[in-house]
Amino acid sequence: MAKAKAKETIERYERFVIASYNRLPIVIARGAGSRVWDVGGKEYIDLFPGWAVSGLGHCHPKVVEAIRAQAGELLHFPNNFYMPDQGRLAEMLSTRSFGGRCFFCNSGAEACEAAIKLARLHSGPGRYKIITMENSFHGRTFGAMSATGQPKYHKGFEPLLGGFSYVPFNDLAAVEKAADAETCAVMLEPVQGEGGINVAAKEFLRGLRRLCDERGLLLILDEIQTGMGRTGKLFAYQYYGMEPDVMCLAKTLGGGVAIGAMVARADVSKAMKPGTHASTFGGNPLACAAAIATLEAIETEGLVENARRMGDLAAARLREIFRGRDFLKEIRHLGLMIGVELAVPGARIVEEALAEGLIINCTHEKVLRLLPAMNIDEATLQEGLAILERVIGRVGEKSHA
Helix, strand or coil: HHHHHHEEEEEHHHHHHCCCCCCCCCCEEEEEEEEEEEECCEEEEEECCCHCCCCEECCCHHHHHHHHHHHHHCCCCCCCCCCCHHHHHHHHHHHHHCCCEEEEECHHHHHHHHHHHHHHHHHHHCCCCCEEEECCCCCCCHHHCCCCCCCCHHHHCCCCCCCEEECCCCCCHHHHHHCCCCEEEEECCCECCCCCCCCCHHHHHHHHHHHHHHHHCCCEEEEECCCCCCHHHHHHHHHCCCCCCCEEHHHHHCCCCCEEEEEEEEHCCCCCCCCCCCCCCCCCHHHHHHHHHHHHHHHHHCCCHHHHHHHHHHHCCCHHHCCCCCCCEEEECCCCCCEEECCCHHHHHHHHHHHEEEEEEEEEECCEEECCCCCCHHHHHHHHHHHHHHHHHHHHHHHHH
């Protein structure tokens, strides 16, 4: 029966859903915490939950209850009216970060689009260029894609939105050289996620802050993956002793519900006047209720500290697993953003791990990426890493056969 249901679902996708994803041949039915089950009842430990969307794991009880309660009150209402939870969420994000004002949308890409528009509005005529980083990823919409410093995402969509230049990550001199009289902003991720878990050096981000202040540029941080506690701070910029002018959020923000936010310094935000930007569904009551519950759970359950502790534990365990393996190049992490760079392609490891009941990811062909839920417990994490260790052992044996 389960096989028939899975087959029926896959066939329906093949007939009616655009094949814009490389889908794995598994039909997921439900999830709880850091575990999911397919339609046949097979259990998987999920160390890559929702591409970092499910930062509280799947179906966190507080988020589920908030959604249920709000669904019976008000699902959506236009943004030319006031709504209590949108105001409350904006206050929570502002007071926990750098005191900015919020614009709400539905995704990280939309938050980046808003930041791009705000940078141009704020800087005025003649200043429109934005410097971004090589190996960055800011989303799939046209502006966000143009900001993304990876040619593979541009292929087939040229000409891109003009005004973007890409420089090497962690290279302050390259940013200084690229900035000219038409530049209005520098935009980057504190930790490049899709780019391979590349962590910004402290001197680099602090240097960017000084450079932007000197040149009158906005510093935009894409904290879509790093924000909401994953790195062991509520926002990754808090590691660096500096503040951005604009910050983009999404992913974990809604605890599984689609929501994005741009937080901008109060004086900068004034450039975005009525009619300059909008989002029909942005900041709707359901999404805001979920986000409030998510932030409350992060704080009351000590998940920022847990992310830091579990991240350190996972990195140490991974170093043990890969010790002596000649196909390991480097392990990088900040909290529960973990990248294992290999000297060989990682696709087979991901596939074999999935067959054994473990969900992980591979990016840039050779970087295994783990983004466990921030509330994962040590036993579950160790169980998942034990599966990975068995798979790595087999891969190592095959590579020397």
